[in-house]
Amino acid sequence: MATPQIELSGQLPAKDTTDGEAFSRWYVTAIRRSELADYFEAVGGTMVIRPYGYSLWENMQAGLDQRFKATGHKNAYFPLFVPESFLRREAKHVEGFAPEVAWVTNAGGEDLQERLAIRPTSETIFGHFYSKWIQSWRDLPVLINQWANIVRWEKRTVFFLRTTEFLWQEGHTAHRTEEEAQDETMRMLGVYADFAETEAALPVVRGEKTASERFAGAEATYSIEALMPDGKALQSGTSHFLGQNFARAFDITFLDQDGERNLVWTTSWGMSTRILGAMLMTHGDDAGLILPPRVAPVQAIVVPIPTRTDEDGARVSEAVERVLRELSASGVRAEADWSDKRPGWKFNEWELKGVPLRIEVGPRDLQQDQVTMVRRDSRAKEQVKQSGVAARTSELLAEVQQALFERSAAFLAANTHVAEDYASFREIMRDQRGLIRAYWCGSEECEARIKEETHATIRVIPEDAEAAGPGKCILDGQPARKQALFAQSY
Amino acid sequence: MATPQIELSGQLPAKDTTDGEAFSRWYVTAIRRSELADYFEAVGGTMVIRPYGYSLWENMQAGLDQRFKATGHKNAYFPLFVPESFLRREAKHVEGFAPEVAWVTNAGGEDLQERLAIRPTSETIFGHFYSKWIQSWRDLPVLINQWANIVRWEKRTVFFLRTTEFLWQEGHTAHRTEEEAQDETMRMLGVYADFAETEAALPVVRGEKTASERFAGAEATYSIEALMPDGKALQSGTSHFLGQNFARAFDITFLDQDGERNLVWTTSWGMSTRILGAMLMTHGDDAGLILPPRVAPVQAIVVPIPTRTDEDGARVSEAVERVLRELSASGVRAEADWSDKRPGWKFNEWELKGVPLRIEVGPRDLQQDQVTMVRRDSRAKEQVKQSGVAARTSELLAEVQQALFERSAAFLAANTHVAEDYASFREIMRDQRGLIRAYWCGSEECEARIKEETHATIRVIPEDAEAAGPGKCILDGQPARKQALFAQSY
Numbered sequence: 001m002a003t004p005q006i007e008l009s010g011q012l013p014a015k016d017t018t019d020g021e022a023f024s025r026w027y028v029t030a031i032r033r034s035e036l037a038d039y040f041e042a043v044g045g046t047m048v049i050r051p052y053g054y055s056l057w058e059n060m061q062a063g064l065d066q067r068f069k070a071t072g073h074k075n076a077y078f079p080l081f082v083p084e085s086f087l088r089r090e091a092k093h094v095e096g097f098a099p100e101v102a103w104v105t106n107a108g109g110e111d112l113q114e115r116l117a118i119r120p121t122s123e124t125i126f127g128h129f130y131s132k133w134i135q136s137w138r139d140l141p142v143l144i145n146q147w148a149n150i151v152r153w154e155k156r157t158v159f160f161l162r163t164t165e166f167l168w169q170e171g172h173t174a175h176r177t178e179e180e181a182q183d184e185t186m187r188m189l190g191v192y193a194d195f196a197e198t199e200a201a202l203p204v205v206r207g208e209k210t211a212s213e214r215f216a217g218a219e220a221t222y223s224i225e226a227l228m229p230d231g232k233a234l235q236s237g238t239s240h241f242l243g244q245n246f247a248r249a250f251d252i253t254f255l256d257q258d259g260e261r262n263l264v265w266t267t268s269w270g271m272s273t274r275i276l277g278a279m280l281m282t283h284g285d286d287a288g289l290i291l292p293p294r295v296a297p298v299q300a301i302v303v304p305i306p307t308r309t310d311e312d313g314a315r316v317s318e319a320v321e322r323v324l325r326e327l328s329a330s331g332v333r334a335e336a337d338w339s340d341k342r343p344g345w346k347f348n349e350w351e352l353k354g355v356p357l358r359i360e361v362g363p364r365d366l367q368q369d370q371v372t373m374v375r376r377d378s379r380a381k382e383q384v385k386q387s388g389v390a391a392r393t394s395e396l397l398a399e400v401q402q403a404l405f406e407r408s409a410a411f412l413a414a415n416t417h418v419a420e421d422y423a424s425f426r427e428i429m430r431d432q433r434g435l436i437r438a439y440w441c442g443s444e445e446c447e448a449r450i451k452e453e454t455h456a457t458i459r460v461i462p463e464d465a466e467a468a469g470p471g472k473c474i475l476d477g478q479p480a481r482k483q484a485l486f487a488q489s490y
Numbered sequence: 491m492a493t494p495q496i497e498l499s500g501q502l503p504a505k506d507t508t509d510g511e512a513f514s515r516w517y518v519t520a521i522r523r524s525e526l527a528d529y530f531e532a533v534g535g536t537m538v539i540r541p542y543g544y545s546l547w548e549n550m551q552a553g554l555d556q557r558f559k560a561t562g563h564k565n566a567y568f569p570l571f572v573p574e575s576f577l578r579r580e581a582k583h584v585e586g587f588a589p590e591v592a593w594v595t596n597a598g599g600e601d602l603q604e605r606l607a608i609r610p611t612s613e614t615i616f617g618h619f620y621s622k623w624i625q626s627w628r629d630l631p632v633l634i635n636q637w638a639n640i641v642r643w644e645k646r647t648v649f650f651l652r653t654t655e656f657l658w659q660e661g662h663t664a665h666r667t668e669e670e671a672q673d674e675t676m677r678m679l680g681v682y683a684d685f686a687e688t689e690a691a692l693p694v695v696r697g698e699k700t701a702s703e704r705f706a707g708a709e710a711t712y713s714i715e716a717l718m719p720d721g722k723a724l725q726s727g728t729s730h731f732l733g734q735n736f737a738r739a740f741d742i743t744f745l746d747q748d749g750e751r752n753l754v755w756t757t758s759w760g761m762s763t764r765i766l767g768a769m770l771m772t773h774g775d776d777a778g779l780i781l782p783p784r785v786a787p788v789q790a791i792v793v794p795i796p797t798r799t800d801e802d803g804a805r806v807s808e809a810v811e812r813v814l815r816e817l818s819a820s821g822v823r824a825e826a827d828w829s830d831k832r833p834g835w836k837f838n839e840w841e842l843k844g845v846p847l848r849i850e851v852g853p854r855d856l857q858q859d860q861v862t863m864v865r866r867d868s869r870a871k872e873q874v875k876q877s878g879v880a881a882r883t884s885e886l887l888a889e890v891q892q893a894l895f896e897r898s899a900a901f902l903a904a905n906t907h908v909a910e911d912y913a914s915f916r917e918i919m920r921d922q923r924g925l926i927r928a929y930w931c932g933s934e935e936c937e938a939r940i941k942e943e944t945h946a947t948i949r950v951i952p953e954d955a956e957a958a959g960p961g962k963c964i965l966d967g968q969p970a971r972k973q974a975l976f977a978q979s980y
Contacts (some may be wrong), residue, residue: 043571051564074541107592108643153598
């Protein structure tokens with residue numbers, strides 16, 4: 001996705017998902033105009049998350065953090081600086097990350113003896129400390145997460161999806177046995193899938209990455225993948241089984257119950273502000289963003305309708321305040337828009353910002369003891385008695401959340417294809433895109449040639465890859481035990 | 491404070507506040523052994539905040555964040571990288587910060603054309619964006635805070651007090667008038683004082699800094715200062731009135747109601763993990779830390795007492811679970827220690843960790859339908875009927891919070907001196923330390939000579955500096971309108 005120019009006024013570009021450039025223009029313009037984020041031109045690849053966007057991220061953080069704590073994890077904070085020698089201790093790790101590292105070479109007025117990487121990920125730092133802290137099997141498992149900023153050098157910026165600095169969480173765990181570490185890896189993949197589907201209303205497919213897409217230093221990488229409206233997949237969270245690679249590199253050993261000194265088994269898993277991008281891209285429409293109610297900073301916007309008489313005005317003000325009080329008491333994040341703009345202007349602005357529900361409070365409605373509610377997703381409008389506003393708001397918010405998920409799930413289902421032969425594979429990938437399920441013999445050569453010819457990569461080997469029994473590789477016809485899920489991707 | 495060696499076993503060093511080195515040894519040993527934090531020897535000046543310490547910080551963050559939101563501020567996230575040219579735009583700002591900056595000079599495999607500072611503070615970045623975002627008086631005030639990591643190069647590490655990388659929040663606001671910006675500056679100083687006293691149980695004095703201690707680029711700097719048990723002051727939060735300095739440097743203008751284009755007035759204010767250090771240093775004793783209940787990760791630790799019979803064991807287990815359920819239902823953060831250590835060992839460990847209340851559940855107490863509660867601060871012990879555990883816990887936690895504050899407030903009062911002449915000033919500063927209130931003529935020469943001769947600096951010009959009427963400068967006898975508060979400091 002290129003970085004298009006953003007026009008800050010005039011009609012929002014339509015969400016044309018058949019034209020990559022137009023779709024990209026819609027995406028960045030909707031984000032910029034809704035004041036979720038802004039570019040920082042002075043440092044290529046970076047951005048600022050504005051209050052509206054950060055509030056959205058805070059709500060998503062809360063949803064994830066609560067799931068981490070419920071599965072026994074605790075938060076901590078580890079240093080930003082990774083000495084170059086740390087990165088070099090795991091050969092594949094440094095090979096994978098070195099090209100995108102930002103290096104501090106001078107500090108406090110002096111050249112440093114050893115360059116310091118701004119953390120591109122923190123397996124090495126956690127490894128160093130786990131080696132200090134873990135002595136005995138009684139200290140295991142160690143289950144720590146951190147919320148942090150990460151730097152991986154990028155020249156282009158695509159809000160949330162591709163930036164030099166981004167925010168994420170990274171979990172790092174150490175276990176006594178291989179099985180426990182594998183269980184943890186899959187548990188956190190499940191947490192990510194549940195979070196994406198429940199909070200972000202994003203249906204995802206999950207499975208294992210192939211060796212070519214594996215995290216640098218992992219034995220196995222699993223991911224959840226969402227399907228964007230333009231038919232490209234977006235990796236939205238990863239969970240890695242690291243085996244004993246980092247335990248070996250950082251000498252993380254423990255005295256086991258039988259008196260033997262053994263290496264621990266480790267995992268790591270991360271989800272970033274990228275999921276926010278996936279969510280925005282998925283749910284919006286020509287009028288702007290649509291935010292899932294569970295994470296929306298403002299769930300209901302109350303718009304007072306102008307009145308001709310002061311008496312009506314007082315009645316409207318009073319009703320608006322009452323609605324806000326009741327919504328707040330029932331735990332709904334609601335705001336009133338008292339600005340002096342015209343109602344139509346306000347409707348557009350809050351639609352652009354993706355607020356899931358609008359509540360119009362006007363003199364005519366009030367005469368009949370009611371207000372008007374408008375859903376952002378379907379634009380369905382209804383009159384609701386004043387006494388029922390809080391209850392109906394909660395119902396509608398739950399319905400919008402459900403509808404967004406169902407619409408995306410239907411899209412995912414409709415755009416998941418099975419290709420029987422390579423000709424139809426190529427045709428689907430050229431005309432419709434989406435996910436293609438096809439047999440793969442397991443060779444990296446086939447994987448690479450398919451990528452070269454169709455721009456599709458294997459997103460995951462799904463959990464039910466062997467369910468259809470053995471078959472023949474879509475490319476070279478060799479025997480294949482598994483089906484893979486292919487897609488073009490962000 | 492030097493960086494002493496830490497012994498990880500044996501007796502904890504006594505909290506001897508008369509001997510700087512001993513006090514420092516107590517401080518770092520208590521922190522390291524209670525697993526609040528650890529050194530990162532590979533990068534001088536840095537540390538890791540372990541789960542127990544981070545949980546404490548999360549509770550403190552929540553207390554601050556809630557106060558920021560209640561005063562109309564919103565959170566956002568701004569870039570980590572500050573181009574060198576940005577720092578240079580405000581002359582005093584770059585002069586103040588350049589010596590402690592860490593520079594990124596190479597990234598993505600290439601040398602950068604312009605060095606990038608890892609943010610030592612973010613006035614320049616916020617200024618850049620405020621200049622883009624603010625157009626009209628309708629856009630004002632802009633009230634944004636960010637929670638972020640900050641880097642200022644240090645060679646020595648003193649946990650929480652002095653580290654190369656630390657966590658903080660920084661508020662940056664822009665206003666239409668000078669008066670509004672001044673009001674904001676004082677409002678946030680008040681928020682800091684309220685937070686310190688209410689949550690951290692730290693009494694503070696507040697006032698304005700002299701020119702020599704002013705934030706680089708500010709018109710006026712205000713701070714809250716806490717008095718440590720060794721008689722040294724610790725600056726625990728600052729609020730800056732920046733005038734139009736950054737507005738001018740970053741061209742932050744707006745179209746006012748009268749059609750004129752004017753510069754905005756800005757403020758900034760910050761509180762860091764330093765406050766955590768101040769709190770730990772203040773409340774602990776020879777047995778370890780004492781955490782104020784309002785921010786303690788674990789407010790009550792439940793210790794099951796071993797039993798001789800399985801029947802008694804089952805009764806104890808059942809009672810412990812019931813206590814945990816009831817405490818959790820009444821909003822108390824409680825945990826049980828089921829490890830196989832001896833009770834005495836557990837008592838020591840949880841005292842070291844500073845948990846404000848211990849609840850012992852043993853067979854003898856249960857026969858009389860009661861449990862034993864022990865306060866961490868006073869060691870006061872009492873038997874409480876099982877049905878009253880939750881209610882009594884809440885009362886005791888509130889009492890401990892209050893007692894910690896009162897003890898510190900009494901210490902602050904007892905160690906705030908008034909010096910009538912320079913001889914007694916020197917004597918107090920040599921023998922007792924603490925805060926000294928004394929007349930100051932306002933000359934930087936006097937300030938510097940007092941510092942040279944007594945190691946005391948002016949911590950603040952207190953709000954009631956003129957209350958005692960005019961007098962004569964403690965050093966040169968010149969007429970002085972104000973009294974200043976002097977102290978040695980961290």
